[in-house]
Every structure is written in structure tokens, then in C-alpha cells.
Amino acid sequence: MSGGNRRGRIGQEQIILAIAIVVFGVFSVLIRDFLSAGNIVSMVQSVSVLGILGLGMAITILGRGIDLSMVASMSVAIAWMLVQLNAGAPLAQALPMAIAFSVMVGILNGILVAYVEIPAIFATLAMGVTVYGFGKYFLVESDVNHLPEAWRWLADLVAARPLGLPVPVIAFLGCAALAHLALRYLRDGRFIYAMGDNPEAARTTGVPVRSMMVLQYVISALIALLAGLIMTMLVASMNTRIVSGTLVYDVILVVVLGGISLSGGRGGILSVVVGTLLIGIMLNGMTMLNLTFTAQNVIKALILLFALVLDTLINPRDEQTAQQGDI
Amino acid sequence: MDYKKMVKTGLACAVLSMTAGVVLAQDSVAPSYYEALKGKKVGFVPISMGFDLTQGWLAGMQRQADDLGYEIIVRDPNWSVESGIQAITSLIEEAPDLLVIQNNDNQSYNRLVQQAAAAGIPVIQVQQSVETKSDAYIGPDWYRIGTVTAQALVDKCGAGTSGKIAVVEGATAAPASILMKQGIEDLVAKNPGVTIVSSQAADWDASKAFAITATVLQQNPDLCGIAGFWDVADTGTAGAIREAGLEGKVVLATSGGGSREAGCAKVESGEFSVYNSYNVAGQARDLNDAIKMLLQAKLPAGSAPFALLSPLVQITKDNMTPSSCWTLDEIGKSGG
Numbered sequence: 001m002s003g004g005n006r007r008g009r010i011g012q013e014q015i016i017l018a019i020a021i022v023v024f025g026v027f028s029v030l031i032r033d034f035l036s037a038g039n040i041v042s043m044v045q046s047v048s049v050l051g052i053l054g055l056g057m058a059i060t061i062l063g064r065g066i067d068l069s070m071v072a073s074m075s076v077a078i079a080w081m082l083v084q085l086n087a088g089a090p091l092a093q094a095l096p097m098a099i100a101f102s103v104m105v106g107i108l109n110g111i112l113v114a115y116v117e118i119p120a121i122f123a124t125l126a127m128g129v130t131v132y133g134f135g136k137y138f139l140v141e142s143d144v145n146h147l148p149e150a151w152r153w154l155a156d157l158v159a160a161r162p163l164g165l166p167v168p169v170i171a172f173l174g175c176a177a178l179a180h181l182a183l184r185y186l187r188d189g190r191f192i193y194a195m196g197d198n199p200e201a202a203r204t205t206g207v208p209v210r211s212m213m214v215l216q217y218v219i220s221a222l223i224a225l226l227a228g229l230i231m232t233m234l235v236a237s238m239n240t241r242i243v244s245g246t247l248v249y250d251v252i253l254v255v256v257l258g259g260i261s262l263s264g265g266r267g268g269i270l271s272v273v274v275g276t277l278l279i280g281i282m283l284n285g286m287t288m289l290n291l292t293f294t295a296q297n298v299i300k301a302l303i304l305l306f307a308l309v310l311d312t313l314i315n316p317r318d319e320q321t322a323q324q325g326d327i
Numbered sequence: 328m329d330y331k332k333m334v335k336t337g338l339a340c341a342v343l344s345m346t347a348g349v350v351l352a353q354d355s356v357a358p359s360y361y362e363a364l365k366g367k368k369v370g371f372v373p374i375s376m377g378f379d380l381t382q383g384w385l386a387g388m389q390r391q392a393d394d395l396g397y398e399i400i401v402r403d404p405n406w407s408v409e410s411g412i413q414a415i416t417s418l419i420e421e422a423p424d425l426l427v428i429q430n431n432d433n434q435s436y437n438r439l440v441q442q443a444a445a446a447g448i449p450v451i452q453v454q455q456s457v458e459t460k461s462d463a464y465i466g467p468d469w470y471r472i473g474t475v476t477a478q479a480l481v482d483k484c485g486a487g488t489s490g491k492i493a494v495v496e497g498a499t500a501a502p503a504s505i506l507m508k509q510g511i512e513d514l515v516a517k518n519p520g521v522t523i524v525s526s527q528a529a530d531w532d533a534s535k536a537f538a539i540t541a542t543v544l545q546q547n548p549d550l551c552g553i554a555g556f557w558d559v560a561d562t563g564t565a566g567a568i569r570e571a572g573l574e575g576k577v578v579l580a581t582s583g584g585g586s587r588e589a590g591c592a593k594v595e596s597g598e599f600s601v602y603n604s605y606n607v608a609g610q611a612r613d614l615n616d617a618i619k620m621l622l623q624a625k626l627p628a629g630s631a632p633f634a635l636l637s638p639l640v641q642i643t644k645d646n647m648t649p650s651s652c653w654t655l656d657e658i659g660k661s662g663g
Contacts, residue, residue: 031546033545033546036545038545039545042541042542043542045541046537046538046541046542047538049534136377142377142378142382143375143377143378144378144559144589146562146588146589146592149592149596152596155569156569158566158569158570159569159572166570234534234537234563234566234567235533235536235537235562235563235566236562236565239532239533240377241375241378241406242532242534244405244406244407245532283538283542284542287525287527287539287542287543288542288543288545290524290525290526292528293499293527293528293530294499
């Protein structure tokens with residue numbers, strides 16, 4: 001039930017960290033200015049939204065769930081907030097409504113998984129489609145929703161650098177630290193690991209498994225909302241089209257890449273940070289090398305495959321490490 | 328001439344002139360015009376409803392359809408090429424009098440355009456065209472948008488600047504994106520003072536445009552200008568410029584449908600330095616004109632293809648007027 005790897009064993013997290021360091025080293029030799037402080041900050045900033053989403057996803061996966069509705073609930077909640085702002089509503093109304101919407105989605109996800117006992121992958125997949133459909137039909141008419149000019153200062157905040165770091169980077173690192181501490185030291189955090197490791201045993205030992213599951217999905221929906229707010233600050237708009245894109249898979253990728261097992265209970269927040277950083281380093285370096293979109297995709301895919309192969313070689317699967325439900 | 332004869336002649340003249348008057352008042356145009364359009368069915372398959380271009384076209388087309396008593400059948404594939412193929416296939420089965428389709432690329436709907444023509448249904452392609460020419464193409468000359476965008480940057484990034492420009496492309500496989508890029512490269516090649524230091528695809532996405540621009544600005548802090556490919560994605564490009572504290576220092580030239588929110592508002596706030604609008608309100612008018620022409624002419628489908636390339640309007644802070652851009656509300660009320 002331990003979140004980390006056993007002492008002395010090389011886990012996927014360490015492998016990905018090593019690959020990240022190697023890739024980082026190669027880029028710093030190849031690219032002038034790659035090592036500048038400004039570039040390193042910008043590298044983290046470009047993946048901070050992905051990383052924040054990854055934290056929420058990690059919490060659900062650690063508890064042997066998954067939240068495929070994150071991107072849909074994020075984009076609809078934020079787009080609805082922008083629609084309200086554009087209609088002249090104050091932020092003090094629009095933001096709480098968006099929060100309420102996200103909490104509602106989280107509770108519904110939790111009820112479907114915990115009480116109706118639908119497997120999380122199907123429940124949240126269906127919820128994502130439902131949220132998007134409901135949102136597009138009742139709340140948000142257009143795909144692209146711009147931040148109104150009156151609220152431009154929200155976007156301008158992004159240029160402010162408290163602590164010398166951009167707001168998205170602070171949000172990502174802050175959330176990661178909070179999630180790490182909560183999972184490690186709070187009772188509910190340990191419960192999530194217990195549930196992920198063995199839900200039956202957790203229930204027998206008195207963990208309120210069903211209500212914990214609901215909580216878990218509410219947290220992931222709220223984290224998604226935060227990621228959406230950061231995204232809106234960066235690009236001054238929200239395009240609900242991202243729901244039909246690959247963002248949700250990218251989020252699962254950074255989570256799994258760093259070594260969080262899809263079967264729950266194994267891995268930690270550091271895994272998400274490491275996975276996110278590797279993606280950030282690759283995106284940044286390949287953009288600086290001005291590689292084409294297709295070449296970038298090929299290289300990204302090869303490095304990821306390499307990481308998986310290396311992990312299988314170092315940690316071969318056997319009866320003891322394999323778990324029921326492992327994907 | 329006796330009195331009786333005079334009366335008779337007068338009467339005859341009066342009768343004649345009255346008949347002539349009736350003949351003159353009998354319009355030779357309007358009845359057949361209304362008849363050609365009344366009760367007709369026009370199928371519309373955009374790549375997705377719900378964004379400024381398609382909403383603007385539909386608002387304009389719907390207004391004319393309501394006015395003239397024909398029907399617009401909208402099938403929304405929501406960004407999915409497969410759904411689009413299904414929608415067009417089933418529409419061909421339903422045999423509307425005309426099809427308006429927006430292509431995702433220059434391949435996917437190629438066979439469907441041929442099938443529609445074989446079934447005798449005229450097709451208007453909008454914004455992007457497949458290889459098969461159909462009855463009408465309405466949309467921009469993408470190559471020209473590329474050259475115009477690049478020219479704006481060449482003008483501002485001449486002597487005294489670094490001459491460095493970056494290109495934030497659309498999707499690498501989209502013909503619109505390929506043509507714009509070609510236009511930019513060709514024009515830059517003729518101007519040795521200007522160099523392209525980076526050319527990256529943002530996949531029409533604001534977040535990706537942000538990430539690319541942020542990185543490029545780190546690598547080239549002396550960057551003079553950026554060529555963007557679409558206003559919606561370039562809110563992200565502008566965001567990265569703002570975040571780097573370079574607003575007003577880096578020239579951002581981009582293009583789009585000319586909606587007030589996505590276009591003029593950004594020019595006014597200084598986020599876009601130069602904005603080339605292909606004016607969706609004008610395109611809606613072009614669509615309506617093409618619909619009226621094709622439904623009246625009744626030529627065999629595909630027999631006389633023509634194009635109406637959307638005129639470009641270059642909008643900057645200096646020449647912008649309240650009517651430079653449009654809103655959906657305006658098109659719905661009085662456009663098209």
C-alpha cells in the first residue's frame with residue numbers, strides 16, 4: 001500500500017526522470033539559449049495546464065478510478081463562466097456558478113461509480129459526452145468564447161510574476177505540493193491509496209469507500225476547473241472544441257508515463273511532475289529546433305515507447321506485480 | 328373627323344394604352360424568381376456549427392431562406408470527418424435541390440462531391456475546396472492571405488529591426504494552412520532583409536499557439552513579427568506576447584472571418600497589429616447569391632463551375648471603423 005517504490009528498486013518514475021535528464025542534456029548541447037532561466041520557466045509554463053489536469057487524473061487513478069470527463073467539465077464550466085461574463089454578469093456570480101457546475105459533475109460521476117457501480121472508465125466517458133452535450137445545448141452556444149475586454153485584467157495577471165515565476169507555474173507546483181502532502185499525510189489521502197490497492201480490504205477495515213470515491217471525483221472536477229481558469233488567463237478564451245481533441249489522452253499519458261499504475265494504488269504525485277516535465281522538455285526543445293509537426297510526433301512517440309520498453313525490461317511483469325484490472 | 332369617330336379613336340387609344348400599361352406592369356422577372364426558390368431544400372454541412380464562421384454563414388443563409396420561403400437543412404458533424412461523410416451521404420439520398428458543404432481538407436469529400444453531381448444535385452463548396460470542382464466555390468484565396476500577411480510583416484520588419492519573423496501555422500495537412508505558408512515563404516524569399524526563424528503548426532489551437540510563441544520568444548527575444556493563421560488560435564499567440572511583456576514590440580499579423588469579438592476587438596486592444604478579414608458577412612451574401620443563381624439557372628450539376636473568392640479587408644487600428652467587423656446578431660437581422 002506504499003505510494004513510492006520499494007527501496008533499491010528502479011521504478012518507472014526514476015527511468016522517466018533519467019530519460020528527461022538525458023533529453024534535457026542533448027537539447028542543451030544542441031540548442032543555444034536552451035539553458036537560460038527564462039526558457040526553463042517557459043518550458044514548465046507550457047505544460048502547467050497539462051500538469052494540473054494530470055494531478056486531478058492521478059488522484060482518481062490512484063483510487064482505482066479514472067476521470068475521462070475532466071476536459072469536458074473543464075471546458076463547459078469555463079465556457080459557461082465566459083458566456084455569463086459576456087452577458088454582463090459579475091465574476092462573483094459567474095465563478096461560483098462554474099464551481100457549482102464542476103462540483104455537480106464530480107458528484108454525479110462519484111454516484112455513478114460508487115453507488116450505481118458502473119466501471120469508472122465507462123461512467124466518466126459517458127459523463128464527459130453528457131456534460132459536453134448538455135453544455136452545448138443549454139449553456140454555451142459557441143465553441144469559442146472570448147474573455148470580454150472588461151475582464152482583460154484577468155489575462156494581464158498572467159504577465160505579473162509573483163515570486164519571480166509565472167502564475168501557471170506557481171499554480172502547478174503549488175497544487176502538486178498540496179496533493180503530495182495530502183496523499184501522504186492526510187487520513188483521506190492514505191484512504192485513497194488503500195482503496196486503489198484493494199477496495200475490498202479497505203472497506204473491511206472501515207474506509208468509507210463509496211463516499212471517498214465521490215470526494216475523489218469532486219476533487220478531480222475542481223482541479224480541472226482550476227486548469228481551465230489558468231488556460232483562460234493564458235489565451236483569453238476557451239474553445240470547447242478541445243473536448244474532441246486528444247487532451248484527455250495526453251493527461252493520462254503524463255500520469256501513466258511517470259509510473260502511476262492504471263490499476264490504482266501505485267505511484268505518487270512526483271510521478272506526474274516527472275512525466276509532465278519530460279513532455280515539457282520535449283515540446284520546448286523540438287519547437288526550438290523548429291522540427292515539423294510530424295517529426296515532433298514521431299520523436300515523441302519513439303521516446304515514450306522507449307520508456308515503456310525500458311520499464312518492462314527492468315521490471316518484468318510477473319504474477320506478483322500484475323494486478324487484476326491492470327490495463 | 329366627326330365627333331363619333333373621335334370618341335371611338337379616343338376610346339381605342341385609351342383601351343390600347345391601358346392594355347399596354349397592364350403589359351408593362353406584368354413583371355417578367357419577379358414571379359419566376361420567387362417560384363424558382365419557393366419550397367426548395369438546401370442542405371448545409373459545415374465542419375462544425377458553433378464557431379463564428381459557420382454561425383455567420385448560417386445566420387445569413389437562414390435570413391434569405393425565411394424571406395424567400397425555402398428551407399435550409401443543417402447537419403452538424405461537430406468536427407468529425409466521418410460524421411460529415413455520413414451527413415452528406417444521407418443528404419444525397421434525400422435529394423435536396425442544392426448542397427452547401429464546408430470541406431475539412433482537399434480530399435475527404437471529393438467522391439461525395441462527384442456523387443452529388445451524378446445525382447443531379449448542385450454543390451457549393453465553402454472556405455476550402457476539394458480537387459473536384461463543383462458548381463461554386465466561395466471562400467478566400469488562401470495563398471493571397473499568406474502573401475498579404477507576410478507583406479504586412481515585411482513592411483514593419485525592415486531596416487532598423489532584427490528582420491526576424493516567426494510563423495504560427497494552422498494544421499500541417501490542411502490545404503488552407505499549406506497555401507498560406509507557401510504565400511508567406513514566397514514573399515519572404517523576395518525580401519532578403521526578412522528571415523523566418525521558426526515555423527510551427529499550432530493545429531488551430533490557442534493553447535498550442537501560446538506554447539509555441541512563448542518558446543520562440545525565449546529563443547528570439549529580438550523577434551520582430553509573427554504571422555498567425557487564424558484569429559481564434561492567435562488569441563493564444565497574443566497571450567504569449569503579452570506574457571513575455573512584448574506587447575506593442577512584436578508585430579502580430581493574422582487573419583480571420585472578421586467577427587467583432589475575434590477580430591476588431593483584438594485590433595483595438597493592440598493584440599493584433601494587422602488583421603486581414605475575409606468578412607463572413609460578405610461571404611454569407613456570396614453564398615446567398617450563389618444559391619439564388621444556381622436554383623434559377625437549373626443547369627446540369629457541375630456543368631458550369633465558378634468561384635467567388637472572398638475580397639480581403641485589411642484592418643489596423645488606424646483604419647478601423649465601427650462597421651469593419653460584424654456580429655452574429657447583425658448578420659441575423661440584416662445580413663446575408
